[in-house]
Amino acid sequence: MLISMNWISEFVDLSGVDIKDLINRFTLSTAEVEDIYEKGKDIKDVVVGKIVEVNDHPNSKKLHLVKVDIGSEVVECVCGAPNVYVGAVVPFAKLGGRVGDLEIKEVPIAGVISRGMCCSEKELGISDDNSGLMIIEEDYPLGTDIKKFMQLEDIVFEVDNKSLTNRPDLWGHYGIAREIAAILKRPLKPLELADTSVYKDLPSVDVKVEDTDKVYRFSCITMDNITKKKSPVNMRIRLTYCGMRPINLLADLTNYLMMEIGQPMHAYDNRKVKEIRVKTFNEPVEFLTLDGVLRKIDTETLMICNAKEPIGIAGIMGGELSSIADDTTSLLLESANFDATSVRKSAMRLGLRTDASSRYEKTLDPEMTVTAIERFMKLLMDIDPGVKVTSSLTDNYVKHYDKITIDFDKAYIDKYTGIDISSDMMEETLRNLGFEVNRQGDNFSVVVPSWRATKDVTIKADIVEEITRIYGYDNFEIRSTKSLLTPVRHSVERDNEYRIKQLLSTKYDMNEVHSYIWYETKLNKELGIVTEPNIRIINSVTAENDTIRATMIPTLLGFVYKNVDTYPEMGMYEIGRVADGLKEDGLCNERKRLGIVLASKKMSEKDVFFKLKEAIEQVMIDIKNITPVFVENNEINKYNYVHPVNSAGILLKEQEIGYISVLNPKIRNNIDKKLNVVFAEIDIDDMEKVSAVPLKFKEVSKYPGVTVDLSLLVDKSMRYETLAGYINEYPCEYLSKYYLIDIFEDEKLLPGKKSMTVRFEFVSMERTLEGNEIQSMVDGLLASLKDKNIELR
Missing domain, CATH: 3.30.56.10 (Phenylalanyl-tRNA Synthetase; Chain B, domain 1)
Incomplete structure (x- = not known):
């Protein structure tokens, strides 16, 4: 701005x-x-001149030879403007003067010497009008420097x-x-305003606000006998310097007031607009805006209408059919305040953002609507004294903002600033900014002015900012803060999440990803992924992506699909949020989940599965010191991307915390037929409910241990956890630990059976074990297992 x-x-x-x-x-x-x-500053020696003679140029049909009286002399020059005539008073740049980058010299133009230049408004930089000479309508002595009455320097x-x-x-x-x-610390001069109360006995304008949710205040008045059409030159200069294009007096005044006090206004031709209805339509309508574009208006966009048809888009732009014309002599002036959110959404839907809408979006002060009208009337009547007011002020004040009062004391300000600002200075600063201050010693009670109360100043911290910024942040003394240092309490959940990320990233070479909380509907459909209905977003930025995800896996599979052509090996994870429906109180049942996916074109599906299983086990051992159990779980088969057989639930101390699965072949084929994909999803909230098992430390033996691998034949339906329970029943002093290293199944070789290879480690803290001792312990173990119908293969 x-x-x-x-x-x-x-x-x-x-x-x-x-x-x-x-x-x-x-x-x-x-x-x-x-x-x-x-x-x-680039305008020099440009004076008031009067054209006293105009002749045709002997060598050009477009140029004229003119003589200009500049008071001290009559100067001859060549002029190509179409509106040159005898008697015209114009800005004239003398020899040695300057207009922008042009230095005025004697120059031959089409064979005739020109000793100066008659100027247009564009050449002087006060508008973009280059259609002809600037005509000075006011009466100034010839030869007067134009800077004496035109505010060019700024x-x-x-x-x-x-x-x-x-x-x-x-x-x-x-x-x-x-x-x-x-x-x-200087006084602010009040705005000069017209008094609308003197017109209270005139008929009012017929105004009805039908949509009171989107309109906070609507004020208007009518005027007639407007004879002036062009704005004063200094008004045009200010508008141009501030980025506005001068149009005509009435349009310029509304723009001038918007630039002066921030209140957008709109002037309608009173011949075409007699009454006002502020409403939305029940069905879309077409509307021709001031920029000449026919726009489709939806049912959510607030419109300004007369009795029959729309005449403006509230807070954004007026209509072409009711706009001010060259022969307009009467106007209906609108000054209103609209809901900021409604204006912004309408502007976005229409793709039409204007100077007015950009201001309404900031939540303007409703108290300014009448002030703007009274200021408009004062300026117009000064420019055109014959103007008559033809109605009383109509003011529909629909919504009032609450009055905000904030209480504080000097000690509060000193605490947050760390410096000693006097109470007198605080009071002076707040009064200068428009706050109403009630003070008892060092205790303050301030009333926030209406122009700061719409969304800006609401709490005591805002008062601290108001005082300190005017005091000057650069005036603060630089010194160390004295405050009590207390240790920060570590969040166990946050620490666990960090350890999970560190483990997956460093040991398993996975990449952390971040995604949106909603499903990508189009991508899921392309991959054949079916997601169940869940909470939906109203007014989603992308209409099709309006469903909050209940699981993270479709998102991660989408990442796999987008990267499969570049990376044949992938490992990624995310700790993010999902919404598992609604709770009893009507709020979202928000859950934090860990999603992991591994994909490979080089490894077999089995190898990928067990790599992910190992990663999950390592995570749980590292975080909880518990080895998770993988069990059959039919509940996860509700997802069509879960493999119907090669999937399992994950238990931690009998608490189900998630699942692991191979990708369903139907979905895999839509991604890449050669890609083996395995994924897992763990509910962090459920995982944190399980208490960690305390770590137990054991002295390491200085004697070498012995490792024995046994391939044990068990029933095909037996799980490793069952076998481990049987092994635990065998009392063996020197059995240090054991773990599963392989499972082999082949119905032809081992009908109804499978082979589990378990690695046993034997060690003594006192001596080196002998071979016959190891064999005796192995035989004892096998004998114990034989009672359970488990044999050595």
């Missing part, structure tokens, strides 16, 4: 102030300034709009002036 210091000086006395230093202080205290522009600075997002009061010059007045 561009800010004119000439405009600011109307409201704050800037005499004796270094403007560039002031702008730097504004950056430190209020909002970031991106750039500073010095306007008008310093304009550009504020970063992002730094004003939470400050709707700063989207106009008057709000900026209030900040500058507080910085300088």
